Amino acid sequence: LAQPVTPDLLVSPSSQDGDLGSECPEDRGNWTGRLDFLLSCIGYCVGLGNVWRFPYRAYTNGGGAFLVPYFIMLAICGIPIFFMELSLGQFSSLGPLAVWKISPLFKGVGMGTILIVSLVAIYYNMIIAYVLFYLFASLTSDLPWQHCGNWWNTDLCLDHHVIKAGNNTLPINISNTVSPSEEYWSRYVLHIQGSSGIGDPGRIRWNLCLCLLLSWTIVYLCILKGVKSSGKVVYFTATFPYLILVMLLIRGVTLEGAWKGIQFYLTPQFDHLLSSKVWIEAALQIFYSLGVGFGGLLTFASYNTFHQNIYRDTFIVTLGNAITSILAGFAIFSVLGYMSQELGVPVNQVAKAGPGLAFVVYPQAMTMLPLSPFWSFLFFFMLLTLGLDSQFAFMETIVTAVTDEFPYYLRPKKASFSAVICIALFLMGLILTTEGGMYWLVLLDDYSAGFGLMVVVITTCLVVTRVYGMKRFCRDIHMMLGFKPGPYFRACWMVLSPATMMALLVYNIVKYQPSEYGNYRFPAWAEVLGILMGVLSCLMIPMGMVVAVLQEEGTLWEVGVQQASRPAMDWGPSLEENRTGVYVASLAGSQSPKPLMVHMRKYGGITSYENTAIEVDREMEEDDDEESM
Numbered sequence: 001l002a003q004p005v006t007p008d009l010l011v012s013p014s015s016q017d018g019d020l021g022s023e024c025p026e027d028r029g030n031w032t033g034r035l036d037f038l039l040s041c042i043g044y045c046v047g048l049g050n051v052w053r054f055p056y057r058a059y060t061n062g063g064g065a066f067l068v069p070y071f072i073m074l075a076i077c078g079i080p081i082f083f084m085e086l087s088l089g090q091f092s093s094l095g096p097l098a099v100w101k102i103s104p105l106f107k108g109v110g111m112g113t114i115l116i117v118s119l120v121a122i123y124y125n126m127i128i129a130y131v132l133f134y135l136f137a138s139l140t141s142d143l144p145w146q147h148c149g150n151w152w153n154t155d156l157c158l159d160h161h162v163i164k165a166g167n168n169t170l171p172i173n174i175s176n177t178v179s180p181s182e183e184y185w186s187r188y189v190l191h192i193q194g195s196s197g198i199g200d201p202g203r204i205r206w207n208l209c210l211c212l213l214l215s216w217t218i219v220y221l222c223i224l225k226g227v228k229s230s231g232k233v234v235y236f237t238a239t240f241p242y243l244i245l246v247m248l249l250i251r252g253v254t255l256e257g258a259w260k261g262i263q264f265y266l267t268p269q270f271d272h273l274l275s276s277k278v279w280i281e282a283a284l285q286i287f288y289s290l291g292v293g294f295g296g297l298l299t300f301a302s303y304n305t306f307h308q309n310i311y312r313d314t315f316i317v318t319l320g321n322a323i324t325s326i327l328a329g330f331a332i333f334s335v336l337g338y339m340s341q342e343l344g345v346p347v348n349q350v351a352k353a354g355p356g357l358a359f360v361v362y363p364q365a366m367t368m369l370p371l372s373p374f375w376s377f378l379f380f381f382m383l384l385t386l387g388l389d390s391q392f393a394f395m396e397t398i399v400t401a402v403t404d405e406f407p408y409y410l411r412p413k414k415a416s417f418s419a420v421i422c423i424a425l426f427l428m429g430l431i432l433t434t435e436g437g438m439y440w441l442v443l444l445d446d447y448s449a450g451f452g453l454m455v456v457v458i459t460t461c462l463v464v465t466r467v468y469g470m471k472r473f474c475r476d477i478h479m480m481l482g483f484k485p486g487p488y489f490r491a492c493w494m495v496l497s498p499a500t501m502m503a504l505l506v507y508n509i510v511k512y513q514p515s516e517y518g519n520y521r522f523p524a525w526a527e528v529l530g531i532l533m534g535v536l537s538c539l540m541i542p543m544g545m546v547v548a549v550l551q552e553e554g555t556l557w558e559v560g561v562q563q564a565s566r567p568a569m570d571w572g573p574s575l576e577e578n579r580t581g582v583y584v585a586s587l588a589g590s591q592s593p594k595p596l597m598v599h600m601r602k603y604g605g606i607t608s609y610e611n612t613a614i615e616v617d618r619e620m621e622e623d624d625d626e627e628s629m
Helices: 023-028 034-045 048-052 054-060 063-092 098-102 104-137 160-166 180-189 206-223 227-237 240-253 258-266 270-274 276-289 296-301 310-343 355-366 372-405 407-433 437-447 451-481 487-510 524-550 556-565 581-586 595-603 608-628
Strands: none
Touching (some): 034 227, 034 310, 048 054, 054 310, 063 270, 063 487, 098 104, 104 180, 104 206, 104 372, 104 451, 206 227, 206 407, 240 258, 240 310, 270 276, 276 487, 296 372, 310 355, 407 437, 437 524
């Protein structure tokens, strides 16, 4: 007689014997270690925005007082949605498209997610290409943006050495001058003077094109074997930025005038808390910094073992992300304080956000330090590692989503399929390497992940809690983790999180402002194109509904919509040994009215997780009895 086998529920599915009746999950792959997942999530969330957006948002919205709405919004909006995404991915072991077996009527949400992530991946890798350009330019004894007098400089160029010398003699009017770093960025790197606007892209900048090709090559090599390769790369890319950040922080706070910048960054202005704008800005920072809605968290969690403690991981990543943002603010503003003292101007005149901080202000500050090429190289290497692991997540999301839809065709050829995706996105990004490429990058940045992303996240939250059902979702988490989410998570999922995101959506629409880059205003056709990018991701939802209903038989409402909104027959844990409780009934060949008993006889014994499943079954029977009464 064959001995009953008790499965070890905590080992990787890929290490099982292969007789579990489900080929796809075995071929899918898993993290090779638990730290792979945690570091990948940290690397994904801690990105460029922590360095170039959070510090600026903090000082413009009340300084230290901004931390109050920031942490409140983290608790209301950030942590609950983060945990929801991880739970969906880990429970189903499916990507952002296939996970909508939970309610096939809303599969268009997954399609919208993939469209958004693809657009973001195109321009995000262009930013990495800029970083590579500056990284190579730092490999010199004299930084090229340190002085005027180069062929790309104009008569308006004035470097800080002249300003400092002028302070001792005659005052110099710097209002109509331009720093060498600003002209290096706009006139040499971008060569933006060769383009008259977004409709006139000009010629391709071949040095930028090669940097973009290099960045896509790096990304491809790191995701070549899926999470097995990217999960190892993040051991470096997710941890090394912290080492550099600490070095920059120590160097920054030891500079003369550093306290002036830090004071400017953190001085609390509590009157700002009465403004709705500050609370909206805090919610936006949380929303984009954690990367909810992009599918990256769901994708990473889908490669976990079924009982991985994602509850603990949620708090580690979200709080770690917040602390990193605050530390980055100290590193940035200590240097800006030193820079403002050197130039003899207020801190608010040198503080910028976005590319202006990374490619103009901070490089200029580096030229004022001893060993400036060394500090410049460190800064851009930090930006490179911060950007790369976020890009890994975007690419893994796209590849996983499509391969989960066509597992038998694409999973054996995942490396080739990844190469096709990388080449396609590289070719689409070539317009960003032209002289007018920055205009296109700004357009993509403003519209690709704007209101469309918010609609996707709001819909996901409402479908899970209202259509699939809060009780059922909590039971799934109970089955997976051994405990149910508390009142805090349920209140946020049901009311607080969707209400906050709807307020964000309304605010974005009401306060809509046309895109601009410096003094350049985008033409009407470009604005329409940008709006269409956002609308198209939203339109995927009703399009997906139409397709789902047409695939069902019967009348439109009675059968079509109702049947399409119910979970698919094969919804649930992907591996048979995890399909305890009610989900065993959906396994092929299971005819028993007590499917858990069949499962127990096959595998032998009752594990602690099957005890949980028995409790879940008992609760469901009680609920059914209440409904029938």
